[in-house]
Every structure is written in structure tokens, then in C-alpha cells.
Amino acid sequence: MVVLVLVVLCFPPWWTLFASGTDWPLPVLLAGTVVCAAWLVSFPFLMFAGHGPRQSDRAARVADTSLGVVWVLFTWSVLGGLANLVLGGLDVGGTDRARAVAAAVAAVSAGLLGWGHHEAMRVPRVKRLDVHLPRLGHGLDGTRVVVLADTHYGPIDRAAWSARVTEAVNALDADIVVHAGDIADGTPGRRREQSAPLGAVRSRLAKVYVTGNHEYGSGAQGWLDRMAELGWEPLHNRHVVVERGGDALVVAGVDDVTAESSGLAGHRADLSDALAGADPDRPVLLVAHQPKYVPRAAAAGIDLQVSGHTHGGQIWPFNLLVRIDQPVVHGLSRHGERTWLYTSRGTGFWGPPFRVFAPSEITLLTLRPGTAPAATPGTAPGTAPAAG
Template structure:
């Protein structure tokens, strides 16, 4: 009989070269991605059969080269040690514009050109130039619309969520979810105040913020976050950390939210009681907390539920949807998450799916656990949202035991 441990060792050894090659490739990704992002549309829009006059070709090429050089430099100055907000705005905007140009130059470069060829429209040069102008026009429209979508106060998304274990006394409990506000280089203090005003019209029993409050320290982004102190809830306002807090002194954000009247649920819970029934409202630190090296920070579901009656339904706040595997194993009834932004700029959601079990909306995991993934209230980095609108979410919890309406 073959020794199992030897077999596993042999399998591990066989996979090591493949893993090391993958790791080496990932190291070069920050260098490869910007090159692809700018050279692919440059080629498809200027040189793939268009035969533009030389000044047009050279001028267009110069613009793409400028984007290729400026974007990574600005992002390094904006998001690196220097934390220069103006540089971050330039770099993030170029990143979003480059992604949209890349996406639509590839899509239209294939689909539209094929359609024009099949229908016999023009010659090769005519078709190539139609594709170029169509791509530039589409990109311009999507970027203008996407900017407006990113900067607007999110629409309210309302849905009823039935929890089989929820007692009749808690039927109709109103839970408002905001997440991924990402206060950052663009000053959004007025936007923040308007978001909070909208939340206050929803008459929430419980208001939740599932992390990624900002990009930057609490001291630096305090003015943008300050309106969160005006949010109203009849029972509680609760908050858990997201991964971005761990890029910028997470404890400072925990302390500021506490100062603003929110209860940070750091692997802890509170009880929401009404009509003789109880709901456990629990929260965990983000899954990246432990690797941050910040003492006492980690995602610990057992700690969050310690002392809670296992017969009571559990509402869990966890920043990343992928925590739902642990939530399902722990018997959680409903997990609220953000993190994905719904992809933010289409079709980035396909890449998000590689890392997360859900991108947006309500999904079931295991026999009991529901997961609601918000597309987020703000935006990260590029000030655009394309086919991934932001949201303020109102979840009305429903009990199967509620009396029927006459």
C-alpha cells in the first residue's frame, strides 16, 4: 500500500514549479497590465488597417504613450508613500479611462468589424475607421455617464428577506446597509451628507456599514466621514472593518466610528429584541485583518457569537462575501457584505467572480445561510461606475410566522 503522506509530498512537489511560475507572473502583472491597457487600444484604433495621415497617427500614439507613462507614475505618487491626492485623482481617472478604452476597442474591434464585413459596408480602411470612431464615441459616452453615476447619491434598493428562524415579533425589522463609501482624494463631504440624509428617510431599526469607509487615515478623511454621525436608527448603528482600513491605520477608523456613535462589532455581537423575540447582530473583522499585523485584529466568528443563544437567528456583518463559507458552517442566517462594488466598471465583475462567491444581490449558501452582497455606496479609485450602479440597501426582515394581512 502506498504511504498517503508520501503521495501528498510527491503531489506537492509536482505543483511547486507551477505555483512558483504563477507567483513570478503575478509579480510582473503591475508592469504588464498598464502596457496592455494602453498599447492594445492604440494598435486597434490607429494601426489596424485605418491608414490615418501621419500627423494623426503620431498625435494619437503620443497620447497613448502619455497615458502609459503618466498613469502608473501618478498612481504610485497618489497611493504610495507620498499619498498625494491630486496625483491619485489623475492616476485613477486614467486607469478608468484606459480600462473602458481597452474593453470597447477589443469588443468593437472584433464584433463591429465582423458585422461590417459580413454586411459588405465599405472597404477595409472604411470599416477600420468606423470602428475607431465608434469606439471613441462609446468610450466618451460611457465615461461621462459612468462619472455621473459614481458621483450621484445612490438609489435605494429595497427587498424583503425571509428568515425561517426569525420570530414574529421581529417581522418587518428594517435594516439599512451602506458600505464601501471609500472617502478619498476627491472631496465628497457634501455627497456624504446627502447619503446620510437619504438613509435617515428610511426609518431604519438597524443601520450597518460593512467597511472600506475610506482610502486614507481617519485623521485625513475625518471631514468626509463626519456626516456618518448624523445617521439615525431606532435600535443601533453598527460597523465592521473592511480591507482598506488595514491599509490606513484601522484602529483609527474603529475609534472614529465609536466617536461618531456607531458600535464597532469587532468579533462581537449585540441583541436586537422586539415583541418577545431576539435577533443576534454580529460582526467580524475583515479577513485580511490578521495578516495586517495589527494586534488583536482578526476575523473570528466563534468569538463574535460567543455567549449568543444558538436558537436565535443571526445577522452577520462581514466585509467580504467569501466569508460566507465560514458563516454557513457556523449556522448564520443572513450575512451582509460589500467589497465587490458589483465590478464597478463592466466587465470587471468577471474578474471579481474569481475571488468572491457573489458579486451583487441575494444568494443562498448551504441549507440555511443567505448572503446579501451590496454593490457599494461609493467607488474606489476610478471615479466611474459603468453598468454597476451604487446602492443604499433597505432590507426588510420577514418572519414566516407573521400574521397574514386581512
């Protein structure tokens, strides 16, 4: 299956760029074929070396970057091949058509990879929106919740990036800061320097963290302990209560939905435990890594669930595949009679250091009591226009 998937990914770029009537000189065809074959042979070994027991960061960087390059080439080669067929059916372009399509695919892919790398490595823009919660007390009106998710500290050392993200968060003057999981790929010891700036994050009322699915391959309990060491409140199926202006908000968190299958004792997504002892009349902000947890949140009458996990697809058109597994890819959505779900595109990236048509974000949610005003055309109910 692995070989089949790799062949499927590699064949369209090879065919579109080198073999589909382009009539390149033989050395060009041979060079392209050798590059594709070398990737097919080396990629599984690089992935195993980078993400297997050895966890070689150098091998992981090469494997992850090459996977992103091949995915972009695959996407645009398929589109280029379809364009070639349409133009051929219309008898447009003549004998140079295949070369023109190949050149266009190469140019578009190179441009998107360069731009996508910049998008992945920059400090995310701030996305701002209001969320109206009917049960929210007026004393909590204007509560500022900053959401981080999917920082994925990993093979590329982003300690300096992490420090700049912390500065951006602190500039937002948050009441509550949330990290919605997938903090890193690697153990707390391996990613200690990259995670250290999180200790400088400031908030008035609470800083909370839940595990994501990637923690369950990187020492989940260690990350809960590490975040506590950095001054965060790990919401390991538990809650805290924050108060402002005489009103209270329950901030609860559950382990990732993959926790139970990890075999780690005491880890599972348990909303009943998370809400044990909480006043049922108080509004609840739930942090759950994956949007797919929202049916359980809606059944329990949660007011707002905050999630990450999807990365907004990260590299288009992967968002279409994400949508098969998750109810929402990004943004604010309504579920049931009461529950809002906000799904972040994520603050960092996983694997390939590219973001194409799926920008990263630091999210500022401003909580408002009551129902949202009528939406203006082009604006989702309960939201305010995003600011960069």
C-alpha cells in the same frame, strides 16, 4: 509585470483608434501614439505618488481617473477590433470600415465614461427587498435594516455627498443601520470631514460597523475608534443583541478576512469570538465585509450575512474578474440549509470615479419571519422587486 499589464491595457486602444487601417494623417497617428506613451510612462509614478507613502490626493485623482478611462477604452477597443474582423470577413464597410469602428469605439467610450461618472458621483438609489428568516421571531417582523458599504472616502472630497447619503438613510426610518466596511482610503484624520456626516445617521435599535480590507492600509484601529466617536457600534469580532416586540436578534460582526495578514495585533476574522455568549437559539445577522466569508457563516448556521466589497464589478466587465475571487457579485443568494447572503454593490466607488453597468446602492432589507412565498417569474426567492 506592471509594464506588461500597462502595455496590454494600452495597446488595443492605440491599435483600434489609430493604427488598424484607419489611415489617419500622420499628425493624428503621432498625437495618439504620444498620448498612449505618455500614459504608460507617467501612470506608475502617479500611482506611487497618489497611493504610496506621500498619498498625494491630486496625483491619486489623476491616476485613478486615467485608469478608468483606459479600462473603458481597452474594453470597447477589444470589442471594436473583433467587430472589425467580423465585418472584414463579411466584406462589409470597405475602406472606411476601420475609421467607422474607431469613431464608434471613441463615441461609445466617451458616452459610457460621462454616464459612468454621473452614476459614481450621485447619491445611490435605494434598493429594497424582503428577506425571510425562519428563525426570526414575529416581534421582529418588518425590522428595517439599511446597508451601507464601500463608501471609500478618498482623494475626491465627497463631504457634501456623504451628507446627502446620510439624509437618504434617515429618510428610510431604519431599525438597524449597517456599514459593511471599506469606509475610506486614507486615515481618519485625512478623511475626517468626509466621514463626519455619518454621525448624524439615525436608527432605532443599532448602528454597526465592521472593517473592510481597505481599512488595513488606512489605520483600521483608528477607524474603529472614529466610528465609535460618531456613535456607531464597532463590531470588532463581537455582537450586540437588539430586541423588538419581545423577540431578539443577534447582530454580529467580524474583521475583514485580510485582517490577520495585516500584522495588526488583535485583528482577525473570528466568528467564534463574535458569537461568544450569544444564545444559539436566536437568529443571527452577521456583517462580514467580503462575500467569501459565507462558507464559515453557513457552517455556523448564520441566518443572514451582509457583505459588500465587490462593487458589483464597478466598471463592466470587471464583474467577470470579481466572480473569480468571490462566490457572489451582488444580490441575495442562498448558502447551505439556512444561510442567506446579501452582497451590496456598494454605496461609493473605489479608484476610478466611474460606475458602468454596476449602479451604487443604499439597501433596505426588511426582515420577515418564516419562509419566502413562491417566487414569481424573474424574481429571486426571498426578494421583493427593487425600487428606485
